[in-house]
Amino acid sequence: GAGVSQSPSNKVTEKGKDVELRCDPISGHTALYWYRQSLGQGLEFLIYFQGNSAPDKSGLPSDRFSAERTGGSVSTLTIQRTQQEDSAVYLCASSLGYLGNQPQHFGDGTRLSIL
Amino acid sequence: AQSVTQPDIHITVSEGASLELRCNYSYGATPYLFWYVQSPGQGLQLLLKYFSGDTLVQGIKGFEAEFKRSQSSFNLRKPSVHWSDAAEYFCAVGPTSGTYKYIFGTGTRLKVLA
Numbered sequence: 001g002a003g004v005s006q007s008p009s010n011k012v013t014e015k016g017k018d019v020e021l022r023c024d025p026i027s028g029h030t031a032l033y034w035y036r037q038s039l040g041q042g043l044e045f046l047i048y049f050q051g052n053s054a055p056d057k058s059g060l061p062s063d064r065f066s067a068e069r070t071g072g073s074v075s076t077l078t079i080q081r082t083q084q085e086d087s088a089v090y091l092c093a094s095s096l097g098y099l100g101n102q103p104q105h106f107g108d109g110t111r112l113s114i115l
Numbered sequence: 116a117q118s119v120t121q122p123d124i125h126i127t128v129s130e131g132a133s134l135e136l137r138c139n140y141s142y143g144a145t146p147y148l149f150w151y152v153q154s155p156g157q158g159l160q161l162l163l164k165y166f167s168g169d170t171l172v173q174g175i176k177g178f179e180a181e182f183k184r185s186q187s188s189f190n191l192r193k194p195s196v197h198w199s200d201a202a203e204y205f206c207a208v209g210p211t212s213g214t215y216k217y218i219f220g221t222g223t224r225l226k227v228l229a
């Protein structure tokens with residue numbers, strides 16, 4: 001498809017399990033962002049990838065969170081030993097670059113529920 | 116540091132009424148400004164953007180926004196609201212020189228009364 005694709009759309013798992021969330025950005029977009037959106041809240045920046053540069057992981061809330069981007073395209077966000085406070089919608093966005101005049105294009109998100 | 120403020124958490128309007136959603140930013144120069152809309156269960160969709168030039172910008176779905184440098188504002192407007200406009204609206208500032216983070220406001224949830 002032409003847009004940002006995220007999978008799964010919904011994920012329910014038990015506390016303590018690991019989860020992987022996938023983001024497939026728009027072809028040709030070099031910048032990729034992950035955000036977390038808790039119920040009724042704004043967007044919390046998690047991590048940023050730009051081309052082959054080292055990612056900015058400064059927004060990751062704990063060392064249970066990690067992300068990678070293979071081949072400058074698909075990205076996976078992994079949460080280990082999930083906790084109930086990890087329940088949120090995880091949004092991925094891509095853009096042509098990191099210049100300010102490049103709008104972000106968002107996927108529909110993964111709604112994560114930790115039981 | 117850059118910041119974006121959306122002072123209204125919730126707004127309720129009647130269908131057919133006009134709408135204005137407020138956004139104030141903090142930045143020394145002219146920022147790159149965006150408005151996004153998020154319908155339930157979906158990601159954010161770009162409504163419009165401002166970079167330079169004409170301070171009144173038109174977007175999709177009949178929305179427009181006006182950049183006012185003197186007030187550090189970028190308010191979103193629509194002359195006649197439709198029930199399908201009920202959603203959450205986010206104002207954002209794009210990355211400036213030396214950064215790459217977009218700064219989002221906390222959002223305004225719009226309810227439309229029939």
